[in-house]
Amino acid sequence: MRKNAKSLFVTIIILVLLSVDPLYSQNITNTITNTMEGNSVKERFGLPTYSSEIINEYSAEDKIVLPFVYNGFIYTFSLNRKRPLWRFFIGGDLENPFVLNGKRLFFFDIYNRLYSVNLADGKLMWIRDVNDEIIGQPFIVKNKIVIATQKGNILAFSEADGKLIMQYDTEREIAGGINFYNNLMIIAFKEGLIEAYNIYTGKKVWQFANTGFISVKPVVNKGKLFFGTWDNNFYSLDVKEGKLVWVNYVGSEVSRDFLVFKNSIVLFLSGGEILSLNKQNGVIEWVKYFKGIDFDYNYFGGIDKFYVFIPELIAYDPNNGSMVFAYRERTYKLYEDMLFDMMVEGKHFIDEKEREKLLRDKYFVVNNYPILPPVKSDDLAYYVGDDSNLYVYDIKKDFFILKYKLE
Template sequence: MISYRKIYIVLFLLNVSIVVLAASTTTFKFALVTDTHIGSLDNNEDLIRTVEDINSISEISFVIVSGDVTEFGSFEELKRAKDILDNLKVPYYSIPGNHDANWSESGTNDFLRVFGNETFGFEYKGYKFIGLASGPNMRMSPGQIPRENLTWFFDELENTSKETPIIYINHYPMDEGLNNWFEVMDALRPYNVKLMLCGHGHTNRAMNFEGVNAAMCRSNLRAGKEYGGYNIITVDSDSIYFQERIVTKETNTPWLAYSLSQKPNWVDNPPRPDYTINTNHPYASEVWSIQEESDMGSGMAFKNNVLYYTNTKGEIKAVNASDGSELWSYKTEGKIYSTPYVYNDLVWCASSDTYLYGINKDNGKEIFKLKNNKAVVSSPVCTDDKVILSGGDGYCRAWNVFSGEKVWEFDSVKNFVVTRPAVNDGILFFGSWGNEFYALNVENGKPKWIWNNGHTNRMLSPAQVYPVITNGRVYLASPDRFMTVLDEKTGEVIWRYNDPDNRVRESIGVSEDGATVYAKTMDGNIIAIDATLPERRIKWVSSGENMGYELAPTALVEKDGVVYAPTDKGNIYAFAASDGKFLWKYRISNGLINMILPIDNRELYVSAMDGRLVKLRISR
């Protein structure tokens, strides 16, 4: 006779063995490597050491590289990073960070070209890993997940069970440091998110985003010590824990552990962008709006009631300015960060696919496709029947607008160009990411003068500023927080000043009469400089409303006695040109404002980096 006690013992042991087997198959380790900043010998060596160290640990199943792979996002840096990472014996998954995107001479195309992606989604032992890029792309601002990444992300979630445990990765923390963090968080709320991972802060830190367990992980760099390091993350049946690994083969005790037994405890009613200002300041009202499926990284052009704009899907578009209806669309093979320029019957615009395009403004048909040697993220300008473009290959070129024949080229531009140039009295003015500012003769491309700001760090270059030329002087503002005024004819410095009380940075503009130069400060004010005088004199500082900490490099613009100020948070502000008094503000999105384009009849066109384009009507 069979003993029920024996049956119970057998079943109990069988159950235990199944649980143990399940635990053993669930447990796995992966490495989180972040902020490698490839571009210097020490940083390169740190990553080489890390790869060798990971290869010595047989338990590591794969590696995640969570952004700031390089220092400047150049092709050479990205290729060097991939060459090192390709020595890993296990799979690795990489996403770009702000250093890979903000100063990218290719408009972030090189990251795609080198690594094959800027997002990832894969499953491992029942877990879903999802990684997104973070930006900001080409413009200094808070981070921003590209709109095309979000579109991919939403589709990826559609194909994921809500019970599947998810580990989400971004270079940035999932908070207001990313201007569209809330779109990710809202999309993830129905899902079983176990962990969020980030870098960016270069340190190990326990975090929590709206009720979801999270961790910031240390940089791979040695940071003044002899050796760098990374994190080994272990996932078992009921917990996940983090160990810092120094590449001297030293694994520290866990510095953080989270239980996996419960679903996330989402916070109710977390902070979200506030649009009530649009009703509190009823002086501006929306006429129409467009939401692109990708980012918008440039400004617009307006002619004969047609608005021309671009997006990072590589499209040049024309819409009816009255109602926003599309008239035509032309697709290039790269991302576009170039502001279109309309001259005679053509729309001129450059793409990161290396070409400058001349498109029929009425039907969108390609007329010219002019080759550059590298990706172009700057904007063309037309004058004297020439279209002129300074790109990413060290050249500034001019072509005849009727024949497409090259007229001249200047071959000594240091580093790449990202701005819109200005033209005045037959001279072309623009800056580059090589700490230089150029004045070239429009007729033959010969330099009239070249000014160097004296810095060796290219991040301090006068590259993003749209230069102002008035009263024989050139006005610039740069990330070094200096406003610089140069003689238009000679390039000699008239004055150059760093005001600790009014810290300027790139965003400037000029009054309609040319008598006043406006500059936006990093502390959220506008200052008005008397442009009729050779010395520095502040006419007024804006009052009544502060815009908060500000980095957007977009130009200020005056129209009909109102100064319009862009922000990196999707707001536009209006101040009286006479005395700087605050008038009203309006939010079109939560992304950086690319351009404010006022026209007659109190109408404004405004585009934002997150792909939103809006027409506003102004009542004051």
């Protein structure tokens, strides 16, 4: 009976999420919302309330706006005019607690309140309490904001006005958030269980259980679901059916985010170890060790490379583990090529002052660690370093296009 009841609740949340039956969805929305809404955040919980602080006025020139977290605030930064626009206090340095959708930015704070703000000026559109620790990055599905919590709740809010549409308690701890793939919602639980539900029918499509603890959110890529466990194993499942494709022993617990490429999967393990698996069969292809390095936020993936801060930025080939370039050498070579081209083209002579400016503002060397995981946005990766500079890296050009000192 308990199993049937849980299956029914999963069906309800997914039907509401996709708005399959508008009338039925509205009835549920009214019931849940009336019990959740009422007094303001400040009145109900005695928590401080905040608003955005304008740093620079928004302009029509601001086509590329980058959100990031720094020093307890969420910032927005205009890449076009190279200046911050506004900031909003969230109480701590949370790991990528936001999702951007058009002109709206959605994020949560350390008090587990979910916000919707105008991207241009930070104007608060709505705020909702969650009352449980939010984990993972918010998802946008069918004009709804979907979040997961530490205790196993999945909640869907209206993107337009923040009304709570549905809340479902899985009664298990969720590992790092949830995934969506085509018509499936995939939930990984810390206890080692993974379940997939059809978002149109609400029925459970498959379930996979293993004996290892899961602490890192799985990755869905090209029809496969990849995940690692604390019993030192790494798995590949067919995401449509949940069938095991392969499993391999990797010799260490998988407790850090991993990177999935076209032909390989790169794992960052304890003791400065990097290990690569063949994506098709899970066979270990190469292993590298970095003495005195502990992998945390000091790496990110590119198109056909991955990058490691040691603290100098080094690019590696995921297929064989070979070094592609050290950024210090690369940027200096580009600087020399630029000087040579200017000489050949007969352009004006660059004096010492201009050279210093070029080396400081364009051909600079990076020797700092990110304080939070780098954010990926289209062809850009960006982060705040431990020197309080915002760095923006163009992945296609393999070149830093910005270094900006934050106050």
